[in-house]
Amino acid sequence: MSAQDQLVTWALERFGPRAVVTDRDAIDPWVHDWRGRYHGAAPAILQPDSTEAVSAMVARAAAADVALVPQGGNTSMVGGATPPADGSTLILSLRRMNRIRALSSDDNLVTAEAGVILQTLQETAAARKRRFPLDLGARGSATVGGLVSTNAGGTQVLRFGTMRGLVAGIEAVLPDGSVHDGLSPLKKDNRGYDLNQLLIGAEGTIGVVTAANLRLVPAIESRAVAWVGLDSPMAALDLLRRMEARSTMIESFEIIPGDSLSLVLKHIPDTRAPLASEHAWHVLIEVVRTDGRGQEPQAVLEESLADALETGLITDAALAQNEGQADDFWKLRHSLSEAERASGPAVQHDISVPVSAMPRFMLDAAAAAEAKFPGTRATAFGHLGDGNVHFHVRAAEGTDAERFYADEAEPISRFVNDLVTAADGSISAEHGIGQMKLEELERLGQPARLAALRAIKAAFDPHERFNPGKLVTLAPKPRRP
Amino acid sequence: MSAQDQLVTWALERFGPRAVVTDRDAIDPWVHDWRGRYHGAAPAILQPDSTEAVSAMVARAAAADVALVPQGGNTSMVGGATPPADGSTLILSLRRMNRIRALSSDDNLVTAEAGVILQTLQETAAARKRRFPLDLGARGSATVGGLVSTNAGGTQVLRFGTMRGLVAGIEAVLPDGSVHDGLSPLKKDNRGYDLNQLLIGAEGTIGVVTAANLRLVPAIESRAVAWVGLDSPMAALDLLRRMEARSTMIESFEIIPGDSLSLVLKHIPDTRAPLASEHAWHVLIEVVRTDGRGQEPQAVLEESLADALETGLITDAALAQNEGQADDFWKLRHSLSEAERASGPAVQHDISVPVSAMPRFMLDAAAAAEAKFPGTRATAFGHLGDGNVHFHVRAAEGTDAERFYADEAEPISRFVNDLVTAADGSISAEHGIGQMKLEELERLGQPARLAALRAIKAAFDPHERFNPGKLVTLAPKPRRP
The missing domain is CATH 3.30.70.2190 (Alpha-Beta Plaits)
Known part of the structure; x- marks a missing residue:
């Protein structure tokens, strides 16, 4: 029996049938990303319903050298929650951990487990005359764990910031199964490197978020x-x-x-x-x-x-x-986005530059892209106040979609990412790196920064058992930062 | 010639006499902490005046296995910038890096080098009808690099937060001499682990901050x-x-x-x-x-x-x-604080608990401390809105100061820190760990968190060449988190 099978058998025995999914049809929706670009495979989904169960499963997986792909609502734009195609990982779904553990309207804080869906969180806050001020299209599926792990943004970042600005505390299970309890909402805490900050946006590669203490703001009148x-x-x-x-x-x-x-x-x-x-x-x-x-x-x-x-x-x-x-x-x-899809193929980029540089960048980059790729139309829309726009390059009219995506998408993206990098910008403003942007991050990242990413990954997860192949890989061989 | 001497000779040749201090009297003020509690020794101070020079010195020190203590205004409350007493380190002073590189009142951003003094920064902002909204007693000495590296707080944290909330970008030299350029003020950037966040509050143990991009706010009318x-x-x-x-x-x-x-x-x-x-x-x-x-x-x-x-x-x-x-x-x-000093010996604690728990904690902890140590008076004052108070336990009237500090200070501190930890609070709200709180952090920190601190330190600085003996040490042997 493989190490994966042994783990599944153990989990079934210890946590019962609700904690494990092995039915292929039930697994299928969770091994593809929602845009249909990445297709993975996993022999089973582990579905713990408590931090203790996550901890036990992760410890057991570490001992058995089984890799895990943490998953919330599976709404990643960059293939960040899709397992590899070779079936070498199990999915660790946090969806059953969906309790609101506490809500204090005096303190304007809510402690939500990783599997709580954004819309549920918003509604829970509204029922108490408060508001959770982060919103995005996937609100009906995206979960707290995923929102924290991708430092999600959206259309309402101007006043309250991204998830990083809304997180008051985090509970997470680290790759050896140990539990980091950083839920206590301390406004001042200088006890060394801020592990909570490190976990925000880490895409489940160095820890799996099991709960978060989140800030609420007054309801809109x-x-x-x-x-x-x-x-x-x-x-x-x-x-x-x-x-x-x-x-x-x-x-x-x-x-x-x-x-x-x-x-x-x-x-x-x-x-x-x-x-x-x-x-x-x-x-x-x-x-x-x-x-x-x-x-x-x-x-x-x-x-x-x-x-x-x-x-x-x-x-x-x-x-x-x-x-x-x-x-x-x-x-x-x-x-x-829907209108654009209806009008033909396009390559999309989720980019940011400093706010003051964004207006000029929008014009110059669009002109440069259209000049470099004749017939294309480049447009930018989005959150100007955050320096974050979605920069889309549409195929020349009548272009065959398949041919466009096969031949032109990559050179166009590289060209746009080069422009963004030259402008001291980010090739991923909101969506993260996942598997989609891994190569471009390696191509364009500063050497010191890439070395630091690898060193951090190696420090927490040297055997790459947490969300392997996403965000950062340890080959090429890590150099110390 | 020792490795230290060789490094000093090389620095003198390459960067000239202003870049190196070897005169004992000139070194002396910088090897003691300002409260006179920690007394160190260093054969020389390196004083680079550019990021390139810092990078070159750090790379050379790494190659020669020479450890460095980064230092700004030397105003640490926890011995965080005082070198060890055995003379095994050189001081790396950032005080000559004191330029304001850029200030945009449109963008409300200022890029200041590490050696810029807080008061200078405040005055520079005021001259442009803006405000840098962080203030503390040491404003005439404390520098930007130290403020960032200790995630400084103060009396004005209620609206704009600690330094973490005011940092829009960081430039730092990592322990191998490589330069991390994270100055670009991106409001959204999801390219993996946030290295800037990791450097804030890291007390110079995994990188030395050379400049920061800082937020300004409107001047007070x-x-x-x-x-x-x-x-x-x-x-x-x-x-x-x-x-x-x-x-x-x-x-x-x-x-x-x-x-x-x-x-x-x-x-x-x-x-x-x-x-x-x-x-x-x-x-x-x-x-x-x-x-x-x-x-x-x-x-x-x-x-x-x-x-x-x-x-x-x-x-x-x-x-x-x-x-x-x-x-x-x-x-x-x-x-x-001055009045308290005049009235007799006291043990001071810089602690925080969740805001909502603070009022009860202030009363209960004071009563518990006074009961446990008869004759003492315990009082708490400070920033209630941040959950951060300074909790002082004064000696019984007539107690000999020396005896009090020698015999009672440690048991009192341990008792208070136990209470704080039991209340899910922090034993260091504002001041950091430095060397003063190292043992207490090891005693009271969660195992997962301590292991993570060590793993991060080992990832960036496995030979403990950056501010050794502060914040975290690699012995006991690091366990993977």
């Missing part, structure tokens, strides 16, 4: 949403800066090129342009009020946009007149 | 300061919570026991009680306004305190009527 037309990303950043000087309540500030809006209007039913005239660029702004004090969001937007119109910074603007209209504006933003 | 008398720490936390629900502009919220105030009034000239009546507890509150919008700080305080008086939450309150009075209130707070 009212919001105002505007759609703005303007000439350039520079004008958009200027507008953001002016609004930030006026109000601390800017919740979202999304930039959208005119070209991308056209695709939405063309391909997505029941959409219409918020502005009568055409514009090279648009921004979608949401301002909120949470504490019954300070200016009304509607007034903040009205005053800011009136000033901006008067000085010629923007060319047109529409304020949503009601919640329905606000949702319509947001639907345009959320439909960008 | 106006402030209001109040002194409040109340019955208990629980009432104080309740008041803080109510004020936080009302305003986001609470800059400081310091708790002071009546007993400690009495010592100040007794021992410090030109001080007087802000309130006519006596109170068991006091809080000092500062509310600020920065952006010309929102409520006047005075009004926030008046309304909050009027409500609190009416409901009986507090028993008395005085608002500073002018800046002079505000300074007088703050002088009382800043004189607490």
